[in-house]
Amino acid sequence: MNRLARGIQARLLAGAFVAAFFLVADLIRLAPLSTPAALSQFYLPGAVRLDTPELIWAAGILSFLSRLLAVTVLHLLAFAALGAVGVALFDRLDWPLNAGTGALYGLVAFSLAFYGALSLGKGEVIEGVPGIWSVAVATLLAGGIMGGFLQLSRAARRDT
Numbered sequence: 001m002n003r004l005a006r007g008i009q010a011r012l013l014a015g016a017f018v019a020a021f022f023l024v025a026d027l028i029r030l031a032p033l034s035t036p037a038a039l040s041q042f043y044l045p046g047a048v049r050l051d052t053p054e055l056i057w058a059a060g061i062l063s064f065l066s067r068l069l070a071v072t073v074l075h076l077l078a079f080a081a082l083g084a085v086g087v088a089l090f091d092r093l094d095w096p097l098n099a100g101t102g103a104l105y106g107l108v109a110f111s112l113a114f115y116g117a118l119s120l121g122k123g124e125v126i127e128g129v130p131g132i133w134s135v136a137v138a139t140l141l142a143g144g145i146m147g148g149f150l151q152l153s154r155a156a157r158r159d160t
Contacts, residue, residue, distance in 0.1 A: 003087055003150075010149040011083020014106065014142035015076045021138045022130060031128070033068065038128030039075075040067035042118065082109050083146060099148035106143015111135055 022035040086105050090097040097105075114135055130138075 003091065004084055006150055006153055007083040007087030007146075008080045009083075010102075010146040010153075011079040011081075011086070012076055013149055014083070014146040015079030017145050018079070018138045018142045019072065019075060021141070022134070025130070025134060034128045035130055036068050036071045036075075037064065040071040042129065078113060079110070079142075082113060085109070086146070087150070097147050098151040099144045102147015102150065103140050103144035106146060107136060107140040110139040110142065114139075 019036075023033070026032050026034050086102075086109060087097065089095075090101070090105075095101060115132075118129065
């Protein structure tokens with residue numbers, strides 16, 4: 001498997017970690033799935049809202065599930081793209097990509113991408129969007145997972 005494909009694979013693994021991280025954080029706050037619900041309101045503003053009183057219960061559930069699926073796909077695509085860019089950048093600059101440098105890359109690149117995308121909105125405050133410290137911890141850990149995965153896959157290739 002080439003390095004770019006491993007970068008995408010590593011970033012998808014990191015993206016799955018971030019999704020699980022915020023699922024657990026939402027469960028701790030007793031608000032399951034509130035993070036993807038809030039993000040879907042921002043990224044998919046024309047979608048039908050779950051809290052619209054006119055909707056019947058089943059239509060509301062289907063609307064929420066479709067928005068959850070859409071924001072999950074956007075999330076994983078963003079992580080895959082950032083993984084590919086990160087691997088290409090580290091290769092181009094001839095920097096080592098390991099758990100430490102991956103963590104730093106994850107913190108900077110994904111936090112900038114996340115808040116950059118939010119800044120493209122209409123300036124409205126969306127309740128339920130994760131705070132800066134939650135995003136910082138999640139992206140730092142996800143970057144470490146990405147870099148560690150790539151470091152371990154390089155070591156495994158050398159051993160064979």
